[in-house]
Amino acid sequence: MARVNRRLALATAPAEAARRHGAVPIRLDRPLDLFPQAGRNFDYATFADLVEEAATMLSGAGIRDGQRVLIVKRSNFDIPLLAFACARIGAVPVLVHSAVGFQALGVMTERAAPAAVISDAATESAGVLDSVDPTLPRWYVGERGEHGLSLLDTERGPIPPAVVPSVDTPQLVTHSSGTTGVPKLVLHSVHSFAGHARPQITIGKVLRVRDPYLMCLSPVHARCMSGMLAILALGLPLGFLTDTSPENAAELLAAVRPGVVETVPNAFIRWEEVAETRPELFAQTRLFVSSFDAAHPRTIRTLLRAAKPGARYMQAYGQTETGPVTVKSHKLKSRCEHGRCVGRGVLGHTKIRVVDDEGDKVPNGIPGQIFARSSGVTPSYLGSPDQRVDGWWAMGDYGMVSARGCLHLYDRLVDRGSGVESLLAAEDDILEALPQLTEVAIIPMGDGGPAVPLVCTRGDLPLDRAAWAEAVAGLPELSPPVQCRWDDIPHTATWKVKRLEVARRLAAGDLPVLAAAREER
Secondary structure: OOOOOHHHOOOOHHHHHHHHHOOOEEEEOOOOOOOHHHOOEEEHHHHHHHHHHHHHHHHHOOOOOOOEEEEOOOOOOHHHHHHHHHHHOOOEEEEOOHHHOHHHHHHHHHHHOOOEEEEOHHHHHOOOOOOOOOOOOEEEOOOOEOOEEEHHHOOOOOOOOOOOOOOOOEEEEEEOOOOOOOOOEEEEEHHHHHHHHHHHHHHHHHOOOOOOEEEEOOOOOHHHHHHHHHHHHHOOOEEEEOOOOHHHHHHHHHHHOOOEEEEOHHHHHHOHHHHHHOHHHHOOOOEEEEOOOOOOHHHHHHHHHHOOOOOEEEEEEEEOOOEEEEEEEEOOOOOOOOOOEOOEEOOOOEEEEEEOOOOOEOOOOOOEEEEEEEOOOOOEEOOOOOOOEOOEEEEEEEEEEOOOOOEEEEEEHHHOOOOOOOHHHHHHHHHHHOOOEEEEEEEOOOOOOOEEEEEEEHHHOOOOHHHHHHHOOOOOOEOOOEEOOHHHOOEOOOOOEOHHHHHHHHHHOOOOOOHHHHHHO
16 A cells, blocks of 8 residues: 555644745634634744644643644644644644534543543533543643643643654544434544545646635535645645634635635535625635535525636535545536436545345435445444455435436435425425525425424525425425524534434424514414
C-alpha cells in the first residue's frame, strides 16, 4: 500500500498548505474560542502557526502519541484546528457534537476511552458533560471550568518533527448522525481518511477550481475534516460558517463572494430565501456542493437560478463511514430528472450494489438495500469488529440502481413500513408544492397510525392549510401537520431531523409547537 501524501495526512496538511499557499486567506463567522486574538480573518500561514501552538499546549497538558482525546465544545473553527493539533503530536482526536446529549455522551466516552477531554465552560455549564467521569483529565478552551484548567494555562511542551504516519495508523474518530439512537464512533485510518479527501481534490482539479470556497458544515463531522484537507491541498481561499441562519449566511456570502458553496441540503433549503431576495450574493458562484442526503429539486433550481450562468450543483451521497459514494452534477437541466437520483459511483473510487433481504444482488430497476465499497470505508466502529461484508459496507438505506446506472435513494431502512412508498420522495413533492416550507419531515410513529408531518415555514408564518391539503391529496393518509420553529426541532450534527427523537417527543407531547399551529390542531 502506497504511503499517503503529506497533503492528505492531518499531521502534516496545515504546514504543507502554508508552505505552498501561505498567503491564502481564511475568513470566519466568529473568532476562534482558543485564539480569539487571531480575529475572524487570517491566512494559511497563521493557521499553521496556530495548529503548532495548540500542539504545544496539548503536549504540555500531558497528551501523548497514540492516546485518544475527546473534543466536545460549542461549534467553531477551532475544532478542526484542535484535531490537526492532536494529529500533529500523534494523538487521535475524537470529535463529538454537544447536541448528542449528556446520556449519549456518557456511552460514547466509555467507548472512546480517551486520555483527556477538551471542552469549554459553556458546554459544561449546559450539563452536556454530566455523565462524563469528572476525574478524567479535562482541559478547557478559553476560561477554565469546574473540573480543570484552561489550555492557555499549560506550560508549552515539546512536539516531534512533522511526519506522515503509516497508512494503517488510527488518525481520527468522528461519529455517525445518531438519527436512530446513540451515535456510533467511526474510526478512520490515515489511508481510509485520505480516501475521503482524494475524490474532492480530483474533482477540484478537473473543474479547475481556484475560487473562494464557502463551507458551512458541522466542525465535528468527517466531511468537514476531509473538506479541510481538500481545500488546503488545492490552496483555496476559505470562508467558514458555523451558523446556518440565512442572515449569517448572507453576511459571509457578501464578504467572501464564493465561487464554491458547500453545506448540507437542510441548510441550503434555509438559504433559498437568500437566493431569492439577494441573488447578487450568489452571482460569482459556479459550483454548489452538498453531502449526506439527496437535495430537494426545488432547492437546486432556486440556487442555480441565482448563480453564475452555467453553474452546477454537485450532490454527493455518502456517510461518515464511507466518504463520498456517488456524485451527481446538476445543471438547470439534468440527464436524470428523478428527484431521488444521487448519481453514479465515483469513478475509480467506489462501487455500488443493491441486494434483497437474503443478501442477493438484484437487477437494475429493482429496489433493495444499498451496499458500497471504496478506499474511504472505515476499518470499523470503535470497539467493534470489522463491519464490512466481503468488503462491502451496508449503507442502511433503501433504493435502486436505475436502467441508466444511477442510484435512486428512497429511504432509510428504519423508516420503511410507514405506509408511504418513499418518505423522502413524498417530502420532495410537498416542498415542491409549498414554497413557504423550509422543512418537512414525515415521522412514522410506530403505533400503527398514520405518519405525522413535521413542518417549518419561512418566518414561522402560519401554514397555508388549504395549500397543504392540496399538496398531500395524492398521498396515503397522514396525520395533521405539526408546525415548529426550525431551532426547536432536534437535529443531528449535520442538521438532519432526529426522526426517532421527534417521534418520541410527539408521542409525549413535549415538542414545542407554534401557538397558531397548536390552536388549529
